[in-house]
Amino acid sequence: MSEQQQDKRRRYSSQVVDGIGKSASRSMLRAVGFNDEDFTKPQVGIASTWSQVTPCNSHINVLAEDARQGADNAGGKGVIFNTITISDGIANGTEGMKYSLVSREVIADSIETVAGCEGFDGIVAIGGCDKNMPGCLIGLARLDRPSVFVYGGTILPGENHTDLVSVFEAMGAHAKGDIELIELKQIEETAIPGPGSCGGMYTANTMASAIEALGMSLPNSSAQNAVSQNKHDDCRAAGAAVLELLERDLKPSDIMTREAFENAITVVISLGGSTNAVLHLIAMANAVGVELTLDDFTRIGRRVPVVADLRPSGHYVMSELVAIGGIQPLMKMLLDAGLLHGECMTVTGKTLAENLVDVAPYPSDQQIIQPLDKPIKNESHLRILYGNLAPEGAVAKITGKEGTRFSGRAKVFGSEEEAQARINAGDVVAGDVVVIRYEGPKGGPGMREMLTPTSAIMGQGLGNDVALITDGRFSGGSHGFVVGHLSPEAFEGGPLALVEDGDEITIDAEADTIDVHIDEQEFERRRANWKQPAPRYTRGVLAKYARTVSSASTGAVTDLPE
Numbered sequence: 001m002s003e004q005q006q007d008k009r010r011r012y013s014s015q016v017v018d019g020i021g022k023s024a025s026r027s028m029l030r031a032v033g034f035n036d037e038d039f040t041k042p043q044v045g046i047a048s049t050w051s052q053v054t055p056c057n058s059h060i061n062v063l064a065e066d067a068r069q070g071a072d073n074a075g076g077k078g079v080i081f082n083t084i085t086i087s088d089g090i091a092n093g094t095e096g097m098k099y100s101l102v103s104r105e106v107i108a109d110s111i112e113t114v115a116g117c118e119g120f121d122g123i124v125a126i127g128g129c130d131k132n133m134p135g136c137l138i139g140l141a142r143l144d145r146p147s148v149f150v151y152g153g154t155i156l157p158g159e160n161h162t163d164l165v166s167v168f169e170a171m172g173a174h175a176k177g178d179i180e181l182i183e184l185k186q187i188e189e190t191a192i193p194g195p196g197s198c199g200g201m202y203t204a205n206t207m208a209s210a211i212e213a214l215g216m217s218l219p220n221s222s223a224q225n226a227v228s229q230n231k232h233d234d235c236r237a238a239g240a241a242v243l244e245l246l247e248r249d250l251k252p253s254d255i256m257t258r259e260a261f262e263n264a265i266t267v268v269i270s271l272g273g274s275t276n277a278v279l280h281l282i283a284m285a286n287a288v289g290v291e292l293t294l295d296d297f298t299r300i301g302r303r304v305p306v307v308a309d310l311r312p313s314g315h316y317v318m319s320e321l322v323a324i325g326g327i328q329p330l331m332k333m334l335l336d337a338g339l340l341h342g343e344c345m346t347v348t349g350k351t352l353a354e355n356l357v358d359v360a361p362y363p364s365d366q367q368i369i370q371p372l373d374k375p376i377k378n379e380s381h382l383r384i385l386y387g388n389l390a391p392e393g394a395v396a397k398i399t400g401k402e403g404t405r406f407s408g409r410a411k412v413f414g415s416e417e418e419a420q421a422r423i424n425a426g427d428v429v430a431g432d433v434v435v436i437r438y439e440g441p442k443g444g445p446g447m448r449e450m451l452t453p454t455s456a457i458m459g460q461g462l463g464n465d466v467a468l469i470t471d472g473r474f475s476g477g478s479h480g481f482v483v484g485h486l487s488p489e490a491f492e493g494g495p496l497a498l499v500e501d502g503d504e505i506t507i508d509a510e511a512d513t514i515d516v517h518i519d520e521q522e523f524e525r526r527r528a529n530w531k532q533p534a535p536r537y538t539r540g541v542l543a544k545y546a547r548t549v550s551s552a553s554t555g556a557v558t559d560l561p562e
Contacts, residue, residue, distance in 0.1 A: 009121060009246040012145065013043040016119035034077070044071040044242050045120035046080040047111050047139070049132040049152075054087035056129035056204060059195035059226055060152050063235045067124045067150065070239025076246075078239060079120065083110040085132045088475060089164050089198065093420060093452030100131055101447045101473075102545045104280075105558045107135030108287070112142045121145065122242040126235065128152025128196070128226070130203040130476070134280035137211060141252050141287035146245030148238040148347045149217045151208035153226030154318040155196030162191040163199040165312055165477035168451055172459015175424045196226030200311030202476030205318045206273035207280060209327050213267035214284075215255045215346035219355050223326025225319055241347055248349055256288040259341040263352065265297060266339050269304040269380040270330060272313060274476030275395045275484060278382060283555035294384045294393045294553055298512065301380025304339055306399070307370045312479040313399040314376070316368045324366045325359075332359045337372055385483060385507065387515040388523070389469070389495050392487035392553040397474070398509040402481045406467040407506040408433040410499050410516070415439065416448055416472070423456045430465035433505045435496065438533065439472030441556040443491025445537060445546035451475035454482055467507055469514070471496055473552070483507055483514060485552040491532065492551075498526040 007014060016025050017039045026039060048064035049057050068078030084106060091097040115123055122145055125136035133151070140147040157163060167188055174184045197204035208222035218237055224230045245251075261281060268277045278297055285292035307330070310316050321327070334340045335356055342353030362369055370376055376399070383396040398404060411428060412435040413419035419436045428434055434453065441447045450472055457466050458480055467481040471489035474482055488494030495516070499505070504517040537543040550560040 008249065009042040012119040012121050038077045041075060041077040042121040042243065042246050043119065044076045044078045044239060045115050045118065045123045046071070046078050046239070047123060047125040047136060048080055048082050049085045049107070049127050049129070049136070050082060051085050053085055054090065054129055055155065055192055055195050056087070056197040057085045057132070057152060060126050060128055063126050063150065063152060063231065066232050066235035067126060067239040070236035071124070071242060074240035074243040076243050079118070081114050083107050083132070085129055088130050088449060092449060092475065093416065097448040098444050098446035098542055100449065101441070101556060102541060104131040104135040104138070104283070105545065106541070107132050108138035108142065111136060111139030115143050115145070122246050123147040124150060124238050124242055126150040126152060128204065130207070130276065133204065133207040133211065134284055137216060137284045138287040140216070141256060141284060144251045144253050146242055146250055147252055148241050148245070149211050150235050150238045151211070151217060151221050151224070153196050153224045153228065153231045154205055154322065155199050155226060156193055156319050157199055157317050158193050159190035162187055163311070163317060164191060165200065165455065167191050168455030168477070169459040172456035175456060176460040194227060198477065199317035199319060200477060201271050201273055201308065201318065202312065203274040203276040204476070206268055206271065206277050206476055209271055209273065210264040210268050210277055210281060212327065213331065214260050214264040215344055215352060216252065218347060219328055220326050223318070223322045225322055244349055245347060250345065250349060253288055255345050255347065256284070256290065257344060258290050258292070260344045261285050261290060261292050262296070262300060263340050263344060265300045266304050266334060267327065267331060269301055269382060270306060270334060271308040271327070272306045272310055272376070272381055272399065275382060275397045275474050276476060278395050279473065279485065279552060279555055283557045286555055286557050286560065297380070297382055298384045301382060304380060305372060305375030306377040306381050307372060307375045309368055309370065309376060312477050313401055321368055324362050324368060328356065328359045329362045330369055332356045332361070333372060383509045383512055385512050385514040387513040389505070389514045389516050390486045391495070392551060393485070394483050394487065394514055395485040396483040396507070396509060397479070398481070399479070402464055404509040405507065406433070406481045407504065408467060410435050410501060410503040410505050412437070412499055412501050416450060416453060419453050420456065423453055423460070428457070428462070428466060430462060432466050434466060434468040435499050436468065436470040436472060437490035437496045439470055440489025440491055441549040441552055442546045443489050444472065445542050445549070447552065447556060448472045449475040450482070450484070451478055454478040454480055469505070469507070471552070481507065487551045487553040489552070493527070493530060493532065495523070497530055498523060
């Protein structure tokens with residue numbers, strides 16, 4: 001390899017280790033395992049989200065070592081570093097859940113900080129839970145150095161085909177009296193059998209699929225079991241791929257184009273993915289300087305059907321999709337139908353179309369992915385709603401199984417805890433529109449997921465009879481007639497702050513509207529009497545987040561350009 005080639009691949013690390021003036025830097029690196037030869041190699045940072053906090057990430061230390069070996073074997077020098085992760089599944093329904101979306105920004109900041117400081121030439125980021133995946137991508141986009149993302153993989157189903165959402169819904173069933181405590185405990189003990197991300201097409205599997213469609217992970221990375229040889233191989237291949245990207249000088253900005261984001265949206269819709277994808281894809285696009293708005297989801301959604309029969313609204317889990325080929329055959333179907341941009345570049349150094357050339361179709365007897373001409377839903381399940389309750393937009397996940405229109409009387413709560421207590425007490429009944437407000441990005445702060453109350457509603461058998469709207473958001477495991485991300489949020493004086501018990505609210509997922517039926521004069525009277533509540537936090541990370549975070553309609557980011 002020529003000196004010129006070596007310098008091209010060592011654009012950043014050479015500034016840290018080359019020359020007499022960097023003797024101190026080299027001395028410190030020798031103490032962590034570098035030798036003379038290593039100082040001439042491109043450095044690949046391995047961003048690991050390992051921790052014992054959650055099963056989603058409990059195996060990633062081993063995967064990070066695989067990625068390091070892959071980089072080393074390809075002629076680089078892998079260096080593992082850690083960033084944080086939190087567990088939505090553990091924190092849901094508590095004050096701690098306010099840190100969940102905040103962690104996305106902390107993760108992005110930490111990856112940018114470490115890689116920027118240490119002079120890594122390329123990066124492998126390994127994520128395995130809802131917020132650390134978009135957090136990784138935001139960090140990689142900001143750095144814009146040759147990078148590959150690796151998904152930690154999906155969990156296997158628990159006993160009797162259960163998963164985490166089964167536990168939440170069993171809690172609701174027990175509160176109603178439909179199951180005994182011993183049955184709830186049995187589900188609790190067996191639903192999570194080991195490492196890996198939650199098994200349905202919840203946010204983790206949704207974002208893994210979106211990132212693969214975006215071109216930022218290797219083919220099939222999104223559709224592998226966490227505990228599998230395929231996942232070890234994927235990590236080693238990712239480490240080696242970064243060296244090839246360095247050779248080509250192929251960066252995230254070359255891959256994460258507007259057309260690539262449209263591909264990601266298309267795949268998310270076809271899979272029946274999480275509403276969180278809307279928030280995260282807009283945030284990721286912001287990080288790389290691509291304009292993406294709520295209306296892009298509507299535009300694309302008009303021509304893309306839902307074809308995957310996956311939980312939470314369907315029957316199957318991700319490990320079953322893995323067994324029939326993952327999302328690659330689905331992407332080939334979409335490409336052949338003219339629904340994907342095949343010319344988009346990917347981290348393989350090939351275009352999306354080139355990656356899909358030899359992909360075989362699904363087995364003829366499989367039931368998980370339906371044909372495009374016989375879809376589960378003809379248009380997107382992700383509905384962007386506007387109206388006098390959401391002038392800047394709201395996001396709903398309406399599969400059609402819960403109907404497409406709901407009209408009912410408002411039952412208003414000022415926090416998730418208040419709503420949960422009243423649902424458990426039986427105070428929420430058929431015909432109610434549960435309103436949970438002051439849970440937005442600034443007001444919560446942190447835009448908590450409402451998995452606990454939505455699961456309680458489903459567990460009590462009210463999924464078809466009660467709607468829930470909020471300026472917070474939803475877990476990918478939530479289902480039912482639910483609408484989140486209402487913007488402007490209540491804390492900012494958005495219309496949701498002015499709703500009162502008994503107001504009639506109509507949600508129409510065909511007209512894509514969400515309105516409260518009170519006249520403008522009454523609205524103005526209530527607005528004149530409204531006072532902004534005091535911030536719930538005045539110091540610490542939640543206070544900093546509340547001061548800097550943007551609206552949910554712009555991705556709830558903390559570095560929105562002025």
